[in-house]
Amino acid sequence: MNDLLNNDTIVALATPAGIGAIGVIRLSGTEAINIIGRVFKGKDLNKQASHTIHFGHIVDGEVTLDEVLVSLFVAPRSYTRENVVEISCHGSNYIIESIIKLLIKNGARAARAGEFTLRAFLNGQLDLSQAEAVADLIAANSKASQQVAMQQLRGGFSNQLQALREQLVQFASLVELELDFSEEDVEFANREQLRSLVHEIMRVIGKLIQSFELGNAIKQGVNTVIAGRPNAGKSTLLNALLNEERAIVSHIPGTTRDTIEEILNIRGINFRLIDTAGIREATDTIEQIGVQKTMEKISQSALLVYVYDALAITLEELNNDIASLQKPDMNMLIVANKADLLNPEQLAALPHTESAVIISAKEKRHIDELKHKIYDAAIKSQLNGDETLVTNIRHLEALQKTETALTRVLDGITVSVTSDFLAMDIKQALHYLGEITGTVTTDDLLDNIFSKFCIGK
Known part of the structure; x- marks a missing residue:
């Protein structure tokens, strides 16, 4: 990663590859304005103010490649805190490639994946969790995932952790000071105050850890399996x-042999709907594989929508099915289908609970009610626009390690361990908290994170 900490000026296409109305080519680095100045026919860009746009032509010697708009962002008032230039040209692949080759010939080099955001991090524009939020924002495919990424990008998560870390650093300094006076047996860090602080930090961290289930569901979509008998x-x-009409519908049992997956957005949350093969004793090898896949999908699901034919199943059979499918960490909705064929007496005999819904899929009756139930079963009013949600597995693991280290701190206070052991455990907690925001980093960690970004970001 050390080779990234240099004065190279980097260039890349910032818009998606492919033919479009325009393409935006981005440069960042000390020489960005000088490099574009060598190939830009128009105003002298070195004399123009930051955050201005200028019309002109990109020329290669006597050859005009394109007429463009050039946007200037002079350091440190830019995304990377370096000089940044963005060239808006026509979206021809030939034109874009020609301009990028020309800029490289004049001193730029091709950017690596995520290198613009890496520079923003290295130059102090973003911390590491905010940089990761940039990637999440680009990948956001629902309103909720966009909101969560924006909240993290604005620093909500970082600010919360930084405030806790600063308080812990103060106590760590006092404990370290005790080591300098170890022969005099003095305590500068009040152990009861330290205990209270650690309990408060663990309360916040515990809440963040618990939020991962919801945060990950928002980011990835909620796995929702539709299962039942043929x-x-x-x-x-x-x-x-x-x-x-996404799935083939037939009165013949066993029509669905493989799973069908589709995305359904309900109130800003993506639900990954998985239609499965009917659960029964298979009559052939292919159907047996389908039933096996059904059971696998059920075991992996966050929400199971169990559908039954209200005319063709007894209450005992229904209860047996539910008991066999219910898993400890899985939400379940019980959907009585074919209500259009039931008389009032039969309807009244059906189970009426918070997790039960009576519908007619064929007539599309009560489908909106079912959607509300699906949303409530998965989200359970947990989504609060101001609440910090953990969506990144790296952050979750760091928080869990912090929690373990803080537990050792509490145990150490209880048994009155010496200051050196206490300091060691506090340092461990600070280390893991620092990994989240980038206060503590390694080259391998940065390589792993930023290599997953797209080129040009």
Whole structure:
């Protein structure tokens, strides 16, 4: 990573590859303005103010490549805190490649994946968790995932952790001071105050750790399996939820042999709907594989929508099915289908609970009610726009390690361990908290994070 800590001026296409109306080429580095000045026919860009846009032509000797708009961002008032230039040109692949080659010939080099954001981090514009939020924001495919990424990008997560870390650093300094006076047996760090602080930090960290389940669901989508016996109407229900004919519907049992996956957005949350093969004793090898896949998908799901034919199953059979499918960490909705074929007496006999819904997938009755139930079962009113949610597995692991180190601090206070052991455990907690925001980093960690970014960001 040391080779990135230099004065190279980097260049890359910042817009998606492919033909479009325009393409935006980005440069960043000390020489960015000088390099573009060598190939830009128009105003003298070195004499222009930051955050201004200028019309002109990109020329290679006597050859004009394109007419462009050049946007200037003079250091340190830019995304990377370096001189940044953005060239808006026509979206022809030939034009874009020609301009990039020309800029490289004049002193720039091709940027690596995520190198612009890496420079923003290395130059103090963003901390590491904010830099990761940039990638999450680019990848956001729902309103909720966009909101969570924006909250992290604005520093909500970082600020919360930094405030806790600063308080712990103060106590760490006092404990370290005790080591200098070890022969005099003095305590500069009040142990009860330290205990109270650690309890408060662990309370906040515990809440952040618990938020990962919801945060990850928002980021990745909620795995939602539609399961039930053959001919219960699972595929019809999938079609009704999506409002399109996505799955083949037939009265013949065992029609669905493989899983069908689609995305359904409900109130800003993506649900990954998985229609599965009917659960029964398989009559052939292919169907047996389908049933096996169904059980695998159920075991991996966050939410199970169990659909049953209200005319073709007894209450005992229903209860047995539910008992066999229910898992400890899985939410479950019980959906009675084919309500259009039931009389009032039969409808009244169906289970009526908070997790039960009565629908007609064929007639699309009560589908909106089911969508509300699906949302509530997965989210449970946990989503608060101001609440910090952990969405990154790296952050989760660092928080868990911090929690373990702080537990050792509490144990040490309880048994009155010496200051050197106490200091060691506090340092460990500070180290893991620092890994999240980038106060503590390694080259391998940065390589791993930024290599996952797209070129040009």
